[in-house]
Amino acid sequence: MAFEGLSDRLQGAISQVSSGGTITEADLKQMMREIRLALLEADVNFQVVKTFVKSVNERALGSDVLKSLSPAQQVLKIVDEELTALMGGELVPLNFSAKPPTVIMMAGLQGAGKTTTVGKLAKFISEKENKKRPLLVAADVYRPAAIEQLQTIGQQLGFDVYSEGTDADPVRIAEAALNQARLQGNDVVIIDTAGRLHVNEELMAELRNIKAVANPQEILLTVDAMTGQDAINVAQSFNESLDITGVVITKLDGDTRGGAALSIRSITDKPIKFTGQGEKLDALEPFYPDRMSSRILGMGDMMTLIEKAQQDFDEEEAQKMADKIKDASFDFNDFIAQMDQVNKMGSIKDIIKMIPGLNKLPGIDEFDVSEKDMARVKAIVMSMTPLERTNPDIISQSRRKRIAAGAGQDLQAVNQLIKQFNQTRQIMSSASNGKMGNMKKMMNQMTQNGGGGMPNIPGMPQMNDSDFMSPEQKEKQQKEKELQRRLKKMKKKRR
Structure with missing residues (x-):
């Protein structure tokens, strides 16, 4: 998850004073110290940290927080609101031209993931923005690999790529690409400009010339979250020279403190518009400051989870599945189909962190279902005959032994999976039929199994x-x- 280290530290700072029920001024002072350290260690700019902590402290002291019945919750609310404001307050969408084509100019240093982001953005726009048809422009003539990469991405996504090779002038390429887009009827033109290892005047002069010719509606700076404090300096330099309209932060899924990304909005006064988490071409998310704040503070992110589900789940299939759950006819074929759908949404660990409350359960940080675990489960199910997958109740002990041998697993693993499947099917059926009493009773039985763990999922904590x-x-x-x-x-x- 993005900002994982910062998330742990901030949640720890708030939880330290939440156990006693009341908060003194001394407690609040200690909390502010921990929050300050957490932000600084996460590479958030010093001046930004100073302003943020001062604002939270003044709001907490200037209200009835210390006298309230749940002061820790009140402080959490204040931190959430201030963190949301720090990151921009609200989503800032792309600015589309009333008269197509809309021109988006991508800028950034080498290695920030700019060319990949061009592909991700093109895919996002074509799917989310009324099926617009983008034209990708290879204007980085200094790196042959960049042109080849963009052409490969274009082929993968089915988008046209305008290129004149490495001998042409980038400014002329941009101008010619715009003419072609008008002739072809492309709604959007995304220009992949050249980068450098460091900011220099030669680069900036070329980008200013492309801007003058293309007259872009958006100039998006791609920033690598792993570059730390230098990301702020890069953002300032590009903004001063080009007057950027927004920022795309990449590699938020990496081993990064990521706090410098939080500083960019305050330092440049330009919004973060997207975040990239992963190499896949669909791994681009619009940046919602309130949702990111909720994730960082461990409050979940149900809206993003719902949107992911809507994107990956077919409505008609979902209704069929709901009917099967209701009458308890959910079988192992459905189980595999649902498992594949969940896999599309990302890792189980990340999904859990989006569910409010679930991420605060003891031991949940250690809980994850790896790809290997998923593969084992799938191997067991695929070792069943079509008749067994459709009618799980017929799976006798002798059949289980055959399934275990076919999947290369021991008999206990097969027994646990079938037991868990049957219990889960009963719980889902009870929930969908409104039998909450039966559901709670079964949940208690499941959590008591094996010392408080769900069958076949070691360490799954009990839920209240x-x-x-x-x-x-x-x-x-x-x-x-x-x-x-x-x-x-x-x-x-x-x-």
Whole structure:
């Protein structure tokens, strides 16, 4: 996950003072110190950290936070709001021209992932923006590999790539590409410009000339999140020379502190428009500051999860699956189909972190289902006959032995999978039919199995209702408990 180190530190800073129920000014001072250290260690710019911590501290001291029944929740809310504001407040969409083609000029240093981002952006625009037809322009004439890479990406995605090779002038290429786009009826032109290892005047002069000819609606700077504080200097230099319209941050899935990316919005006053997480051409997400803040603070990100599900799940198939779940006719063919659909959405670990409350469960950080685990499960299911996959209830002990031998697994693994499948099928059926009592009873039985773990998923923690509550619901529950406590106290006094 992006900003994982920062996320752990910030959550730790807030949780340190949340256990006692009340917060003193000394507690708040310690929390602010931990938040400051967490941001600095994550490579957030010093001046940005100073302003951020001051703002959070003033809001916490200037309100009734310290006197409230749930001060830690109030502080969390303030940190969330300030972190969202730090990253820009709200989504800033792409600016499309009223008269096509819309021109998007991509800029950045070598190695930032600019050419790959051109492909990702083209795919995003063609799928999300009324099926627009982009033309990709190979204007990086200094790196033959960049032209070849863009042509390969164009072939993969089915988009035209305009190129004149390595001997042409990049400014003339941009101009000719625009003329071709108008003739072909392309809605969008995305220009892949040259980069350098470092910012220099020769590069900036060329980019300014391309800008003058192409008159782009968007100038997007591609910044590598792994470059640390230098990312801020790069962003400042490009912004001063080109007046960029937005930033794309790449490699947020890498082993990175990523905090420098949080500083770019404050330093340049230009929005982060997209983040890239992964090499696949669909690994580009619009940047929602509020959602990223929720993820960093461990509050989940249901909206992104829902959008991922809507993107990857077929509505008609989903309805068929819902009907099967309701009448408990869900079989192993459906199980494999759902597993493949979930795989498209990303890793199980990342999906768990998007679900509010679930990411706070003890031991959840250690829980993950690796590709190897998925492959083992799939091997067991595919070792079943078509009749067995369709009718799981007929799988006798002798059949299980044959399945285990066919999958190269032991008998215990097959037994555990079938047991878990049957229990999950009952739970889903009870939930869809509104039988919550039965569902809770079965969930308790499952979590008690093997010392609190789900069958075949070691260490899966037990879930309580409160783990899935929003801060407002938790505060309401705490107020009700406090009221009950005071009523009991009053009754004792009367006696």
